[in-house]
Amino acid sequence: MSWVNAGLADRRPVSNGARRKGRIVAGSPFTHPPGGRPPARGVRRWERPSARSVSMARTFDRRLAARIVCDIRLSCVGDANMDNPLSVEASLFDLPLDAVHVWYLFTDRVTDPQVLERYANMMSTEERVRRDRFIFPKDRYQFLVTRGLLRTLLSRYARIRPEECVFVMNRYGKPSLHYWGSATAGLEFNVSHTNGLVAIAITSGREVGIDVEELARAHSDLDVRRFFSTAEVRALEALPPTEQRSRFFDYWTLKEAYIKARGMGLSLPLDRFSMHLHRNRRPTIEFAPPIDDDTSTWQFVQFEPSPRYRMALAIRRRGTDLTVRIKEFDVKDETA
Ligand SMILES: CC(C)(COP(=O)(O)OP(=O)(O)OC[C@H]1O[C@@H](n2cnc3c(N)ncnc32)[C@H](O)[C@@H]1OP(=O)(O)O)[C@@H](O)C(=O)NCCC(=O)NCCS
Helix, strand or coil, X not given: CCCEECCCCCCCCCCHHHXXXXXXXXXXXXXXXXXXXXXXXXXXXXXXXXXXXXXXXXXXXXXXXXHHHHHHHHHHHCCCCCCCHHHCCCCCCCCCCCEEEXXXXXXXXXXXXXXXXXXXXXXXXXXXXXHHHXXXXXXXXXXXXXXXXXXXXXXXXXXXXXXXXXEEECCCCCEEECCCCHHHCCEEEEEEEECCEEEEEEEECXXXXXXXXXXXXXXXXXXXXXXXXXXXXXXXXXXXXXXXXXXXXXXXXXXXXXXXXXXXXXXCCHHHXXXXXXCCCCCEEEECCCCCXXXXXXXXXXXXXXXXXXXXXXXXXXXXXXXXXXXXXXXXXXXX
């Protein structure tokens, strides 16, 4: 099973797999120097790490420099092709430093009781409490699958057990993985879920945000003028009414992805930055005071996991674009 590479495509299907499973609607290719930073210090604990994990993290701390060098070499070189290291990917869960992996899962498709039980067993006490607060079984189920997928994926990238993932939140609630040895250093992720779909973006050492929305969701009751910039409202209203709904979700998901990548919630005013959609190239962003950011550092990708959903990804790059790979998660991938 292969990745959908969101490299060069712009509103074009990119492969048979992509045709079947979704459509890349923007993106571009990439390379960039190694990065990597541990999750921010001074963050609020979401779940308290055990004494054992703290002690192991300290041990790893002493070896960090050497291990990072080793990890970088492994990520870049892979198995064989030294001349073209970027062409090599040892497994689905090898994350080159110049890449973003996006996994999505239609939650209703996870029906195997053994998988659901495994996901339930991975959860922390705090997650169980959160799950039990949901009134409707479908929400409890969606939460369970989301947490199970997140823990499963992170455990594969970080080479720890799913139940060993410990999350910390910044002051605006953005979760990150608590440092747990060199493999977790710099591992960044973001989660988005909507009715029947969860998407998770994973990358190394850079800000990343993802948003998915179900197009069936009513947008007429949303105050576009409150959420969108003047330029976006103008662009939306210039479209024929039949195209406005789809474009509305383009803006919505892109803006959310940016907000989520920054991790500052609605302290960033939604009407003070504008997304610009172009026919033959990826979306761009423009800022107005008080948002002080560099437009050239942002890479946006849009994708349709199915006609029912819209997805957008925002990544802070350094230099040229990153490689974005998008894949529907299959429970069988857990053992890949
Ligand atoms: C808090 C926020 C992340 C909610 O986003 P959302 O679209 O409702 O929900 P999503 O499913 O995309 O994301 C939720 C996940 O994002 C993550 N998250 C939480 N706070 C976050 C933050 N400050 N930054 C980034 N990610 C965050 C969590 O993993 C969360 O999952 P969880 O609820 O299972 O813990 C935030 O972006 C928000 O409130 N946005 C305002 C929504 C709005 O009015 N948008 C207008 C349209 S442009």
